[in-house]
Amino acid sequence: MRLSEYLLDRIFSLICMLVSALLLFGLLWLIETPATFILFAETILMAAYISALVYDFFRKRSYYNLLLKMMEQMEEKSLLGELLTQPHFLEGQILVDILRRCNKYQNDQISNAKQASREYREYIDSWIHEIKTPITSARLMIENEKNPTTLRIDDELRKIDTYVEQVLYYARSTDVEKDFKVEKTTLQSLVHAALKTYSKPLIQAGGKPVLNDLDIPIVADSKSCTFVIGQIISNAIKYRKDNLQIEFSTKTDKNNISLFISDNGIGISAADLPRVFDKGFTGENGRRYSKSTGIGLYLSQKLCKKMNIVLSVSSDPGQGTTVTMVFPTESYLKEAGL
Structure with missing residues (x-):
């Protein structure tokens, strides 16, 4: 004053x-x-x-x-x-x-909002576990009676299952670290798990995965990392061209290990690239493909930040996209007290 x-x-x-x-x-x-x-x-x-x-x-x-x-x-x-x-x-x-x-x-309003948010997340968690039961039952029935119609239904059920999993991670995104289980694994295990989840749509798209030297040990939450890699594979399938190829390669440095996931798809425009991790952003490709939601990469970035993983994207329009996941090494985590 x-x-x-x-x-x-x-x-x-x-x-x-x-x-x-x-x-x-x-x-x-x-x-x-x-x-x-x-x-x-x-x-x-x-x-x-x-x-x-x-x-x-x-x-x-x-x-x-x-x-x-x-x-x-x-x-x-x-x-x-x-x-x-x-x-x-x-x-x-x-x-x-x-x-x-x-x-x-x-403070009373904040407390009420937190309580409502907590109850909402608990309801979503419960709903997701409940909805998975009929989805699994329907897929088992399809296995017992395969024909062109039931196989198409199975494809749709698989999509529903993927969206349900996305909803689960979105609902938990505020405190998802409580569900983390950091353990020793390998990049090969994470990539294989993600490819297994998306094997059928990858085959239907005529895609071919190429794996290069992935047997590298890391320390991470397998479930969350598999989800992130799965979202990247899903985008590669969605924004593909003919003869889809998804290549997985690595680079090891002193304090980190990088996983590169490259595809030969339609790529991302330079104007859209800085915003690919924004919530709900679909960009030019999203306008061409109506099924885009702009949630997958947003959730992936949010998960990676909580796991101390650096997620980045580079792309050449018409040439393809490369997504990089940089994992901290076990020795680096110990030195940092993590």
Whole structure:
């Protein structure tokens, strides 16, 4: 709070004081009071008023500056009202009371929202586990009675199963790390698991996987990594050209291991590339393929960040796309205390 701002706020009080001083001077002059006495009275009046003004300014400036400093330094700003000391002036006391009431209301609303969100996620988890049962049963019935119609139904059920799995990860995306199980595995195991899930659509698309030196040990959550690799394979199938080929290769450095997943599909335009991880973004390819949702890569990026995996995409339009997953090595994780 600056002095100029304070005085501007007190302009009416200053005018009243000035008018009072002039009226007092006029009154004393009319009753023929000696000039020395008039000067003495005016000095006392002005000194008392200015002293009160200066005292009020400094105590309020000190308190409000402290308030602003605390506001800037706090991460949980909704707790500001609870940490403030009670000031010795009425305006500050009213302000603190309002802040505390607002903070209590805000915290109650946040608590209610968190509870509703938690109940919603629990319901989604329950629903997903329930819906998987009839899907599995239907696929078993198809296995016992295969014909062109049931096989087409099986393809649709597989798509439903994939979307259900995506919904599960989306519902858990806020605290998915609670479900992580970090363990030793290999890139080959992760890629094989993802290819197994998408083997049928890959075969139907006439695709061919190429695996190069994937028997490299890593430490990661197998389930989540398999989901991410599966989303990348799914996109390669969706945005393919003729003679689809998906190549898996690796590179080992001191502190990380990189998995490169490259396809020879239609690629991604330079304008869309920076936004491929945005929620719901489908871009130019999404307008050409109506089944795009823009959720797969968004979820993949969110999962990878929680697993300390760097996920990035590079592409040449018309030539294909390469998705890179950079895993931290076990030794690096131990040095970092992870």
